Amino acid sequence: MKKTLNYFALLLFFSAITFAQGFKVKASGEQTFNFEDQRGRNQASFFSSTPLEDITGLSNAVKGRVTFDVKDLKTIKGSISVPVSSIKTGIEMRDGHMHSAGWLNAEAFPDISFDIKKVADIKSVADNKLTVKVTGDFSLHGVTKPVVAEATLTYLDESEQTKMRAPGDLLGVQTKFDIKLSDYGVNNKLVGQKVAEEIEVSVNIVGSNAK
Amino acid sequence: MNKKQKKTIIIGIILIAMVLILWIVQGGEIFTKTQIIIEKTTDLDRMLGIRNKQFIDKFVFGLLPSGFGSVMEFLSAATLGFTIIVTSGFLIYLFKNKKKKTL
Numbered sequence: 001m002k003k004t005l006n007y008f009a010l011l012l013f014f015s016a017i018t019f020a021q022g023f024k025v026k027a028s029g030e031q032t033f034n035f036e037d038q039r040g041r042n043q044a045s046f047f048s049s050t051p052l053e054d055i056t057g058l059s060n061a062v063k064g065r066v067t068f069d070v071k072d073l074k075t076i077k078g079s080i081s082v083p084v085s086s087i088k089t090g091i092e093m094r095d096g097h098m099h100s101a102g103w104l105n106a107e108a109f110p111d112i113s114f115d116i117k118k119v120a121d122i123k124s125v126a127d128n129k130l131t132v133k134v135t136g137d138f139s140l141h142g143v144t145k146p147v148v149a150e151a152t153l154t155y156l157d158e159s160e161q162t163k164m165r166a167p168g169d170l171l172g173v174q175t176k177f178d179i180k181l182s183d184y185g186v187n188n189k190l191v192g193q194k195v196a197e198e199i200e201v202s203v204n205i206v207g208s209n210a211k
Numbered sequence: 212m213n214k215k216q217k218k219t220i221i222i223g224i225i226l227i228a229m230v231l232i233l234w235i236v237q238g239g240e241i242f243t244k245t246q247i248i249i250e251k252t253t254d255l256d257r258m259l260g261i262r263n264k265q266f267i268d269k270f271v272f273g274l275l276p277s278g279f280g281s282v283m284e285f286l287s288a289a290t291l292g293f294t295i296i297v298t299s300g301f302l303i304y305l306f307k308n309k310k311k312k313t314l
Contacts, residue, residue, distance in 0.1 A: 041263055043263065043264065043265075045264065052241045052242075053240070053241040053242065056248055058248060058264060058265075058266060060265070088246070088266055090244050090245070090246040090247060090248065090266060091242055091244065091245075091246075091277040091278065091284075092245070092277075092278055092280055092284065093277060093278035093279075093280065093284070094277070129260065152260050153260075154258070154259050154260040154261075156258060156259060161255055161258075162255070164255065165255055170259060171259075172256075172258075172259025172260045172261045173261070174260050174261045174262070204256075204261035204262050204263065205261065206256075206259050206261060
């Protein structure tokens with residue numbers, strides 16, 4: 001009898017891990033989260049090292065939407081994009097070079113985007129927090145390539161505290177992944193400095209499901 | 212070398228040393244910055260598992276100028292050092308002894 005109970009407990013434990021596919025929050029059904037923040041608090045950034053100094057580029061003009069069933073994150077679909085012209089590095093002349101045709105070519109390719117294709121390895125960290133592996137199409141400089149990123153998603157039900165940011169439930173998304181500039185046909189020379197071939201991209205955004 | 216020229220060299224060296232000290236105190240940045248990134252993560256951001264960084268206007272004195280669009284961008288240890296060296300050289304030339312013409 002004791003052995004059977006142990007097996008049953010073990011089965012419950014593994015099913016909890018295997019079926020941790022969504023959030024355990026008040027909301028249910030399909031929800032759409034909009035990441036456009038008029039106050040510019042959402043951000044996408046990149047980090048690169050050069051022989052002279054490290055460069056951090058930051059954009060606060062992230063936009064996009066994701067839709068998913070709260071109880072089943074595998075249903076997720078949506079995209080996030082950033083206007084190239086909104087990326088700043090703290091040096092105006094460098095920004096100008098970065099946006100120019102010789103580098104990211106903001107005029108010809110105005111947006112950098114990530115289209116979500118699927119999520120896998122969904123792990124529950126807390127009832128309202130999941131870690132996932134997101135596979136999507138990353139488009140930069142007119143080239144689109146598949147990228148896999150580790151992401152952390154946090155769901156907060158609407159409260160007096162969340163209303164200070166935006167009405168509705170909030171979804172926080174944090175992700176980081178590396179890309180190679182040569183994969184996207186980007187010349188890795190910025191203002192005469194050779195920047196690293198590999199760039200780290202980070203995204204820290206919050207979306208609201210308020211209609 | 213006369214007294215005035217020696218004085219000019221000493222003042223020039225002191226000024227360059229001060230510029231270098233200012234550069235080191237300002238963080239030893241390679242390029243002059245007019246904007247820097249600061250952490251603005253709030254408690255709510257932490258609850259949402261995200262970090263928030265923002266650019267703010269702040270002047271950081273660098274070793275090299277970051278541009279020519281404004282005086283602030285152009286100001287750097289290199290440009291100030293170069294100006295001091297050129298000015299000192301000009302003053303040393305002005306203070307050189309004029310040989311008296313003799314018959």
